[in-house]
Amino acid sequence: MSRKILHPDCAEAVEHRRLLPEYRLRRDADFKRAYDRRCSASDGILLVFGEANGLPHPRLGLSVSRKVGNAIARNRWKRLIREAFRLTRAKMPIGLDLVVIPRSKEPPELSAILESLPRLARRIEQKLRP
């Protein structure tokens, strides 16, 4: 917690496309908050729940159930989504908590998530704005 307070300026880290732990959702309360807001967007690949977090950066949470497949398939999904979040975080809206849920069983190509995730995040932002 102290790290965020002491280093609020993460512009340099964004330039380096880092994925630090503070950009992740790690608490049950954060997930509950995102789900209770009941604001979601989806396409054929992903389902995203969103909620404003009041921070100068977005945060990512993953929810990959056993229906997706075995541990190998679930790990593959989580790594792809994390990679997509890492590469596209500069294009993301600021101050959103995103809970990302895969919809299909077969993990897609990285480029598909790379295209899908920012689009869904912007739709979440527009729904939360008014």
Added chain:
RNA sequence: GGAGCGGACUGGAUGGCCGCUGGCCGAGCGUUCGUUUAAGCCGCCAUAUCGGCUUUCAAGAACCUCGACGAGAGGAAAGUCCGGGCACCGCAGGACAUGGUGAUGGGUAACGCCCACCGACCGCGAGGUCAGGGAAAGUGCAACAGAAAGCAAACCGCCUGAGGAUUCAACGCCGGAGCGAUCCGGUCGAAAAUUCUCAGGUAAGGGUGAAACGGUAAGGUAAGAGCUUACCAGCAGGCCGGGCGACCGGUCUGGCUAGGCAAACCCCACCCGGUGCAAGGUCAAACAGGAAGCAGCUCGCCGCCGAAGGACCGCGUUCCUUCCGGCGCGUGCGGGGCGCGGUCCGUGCCCUUAUCGACUUCCGGGUGGACCGCUUGAGGCGGCGAGCAAUCGCCGUCCUAGAGAAAUGGCCAUUAACCCCGUGGGUCUUCCCCAGGGUACGGAACCCGGCUUAUAGGUCCGCUCCAAGC
């Protein structure tokens, strides 16, 4: 060359860019913490000391940022089927229940695992599969078929004896018909056959069935039967030999048979306290809850006792009041309800009899957070030795993932090996060559030893059978 059996190993490589986790080293004007050096101010003034504050100096710790270095999923990490380590709880000890295991000997921390060996079955063989004993303790089960499914009985049959009935050829006799051959009827006796009843013997034979109280042969008998004999199979006991032992081989004797199922209940021997790293420990918070109210002061309410006053002149009684005093305040016995641990034993919570809060201090379950537990271990590799082996001993050497909404990755390039696919091409039939495509199962969650299951392929070793040649 073909078919097959057993075992061991392996589970792609190189490079580029961008990331993640933890380790170590270095740097930093970063933040915090306490220590230290010096100065100033404050505690009426001065000095010394002490305390506090500000600035400063130095080194340090934790965190953060940056940089460098080296490390980072498996043979099954899986399923969670066994066994342990470790941790906490419980325990004087135990009984019962439940559960598990089951030839023998060994290995091991331990095991339901492993090794060796014994037995049964399967296979031409290399080899594979299975498993305790008890049905000559008890209770039970066996559909259908069959006389009968467990105890020996006796439905048919076979045989003997007694009694009865029936049938009948020939012969004899009598009577009748006929000229006669002959025919018809009756009758006696003997033999025979069939059948019934009763009494007895017997279990050789009987469609069945998974299974029917040894098999074959000879004798024997009224008929038969281990009734007797020989051989074979099997049982029990003794002796001899081998083996630590399970057991094996041989021999003698006995009696002639004692069926199957205990992965049906059960009997016998052995094992087992519970919970599991979300174990458990440390730290700081907030909120319930519990305990104590003491040393200078507790307060309110309730109950009881006392005191004072009043209703009533005195005493007594009853009732009411109180900036009055003391005691008690949730304990104990009993009852009820709901639970927990396998049961006994025991125990938790709530309610009732019957009736508490505020405040202070202390304790503090559970929850969420941080840290520890957390990876050096029944450890890996190599050598030597013991042992048939599993395994063990000694010596040397190495340190090799530690996450926590959960790291060990993403994109790309080149490439090895084998096989497959089927498209195109090359003398498209095989073979061969080139280009193209595909190539597994599966992700550490406290740690080990096993088991089981999944698995593209590849490498190696030992062995068996068949065929051909020499």
Added chain:
RNA sequence: CGGGGUGUGGCGCAGCCUGGCUAGCGCGUCUGGUUUGGGACCAGAAAGUCGCAGGUUCAAAUCCUGUCACCCCGA
């Protein structure tokens, strides 16, 4: 991490404990009848490796072992 349950025609279930009987019931499907036709009704029929693999037994859906898949519960 610990505990429990289920798997049987296309669907939902019974049978399993205590082994043997034609593996049964409802819905559905098909055929025929009835009706002008349909529904309803009547009659008949088809369809089941009892999740899989071993074992015990004369005999296994049932008993035992292993295994696969799915579901539920507690922390």
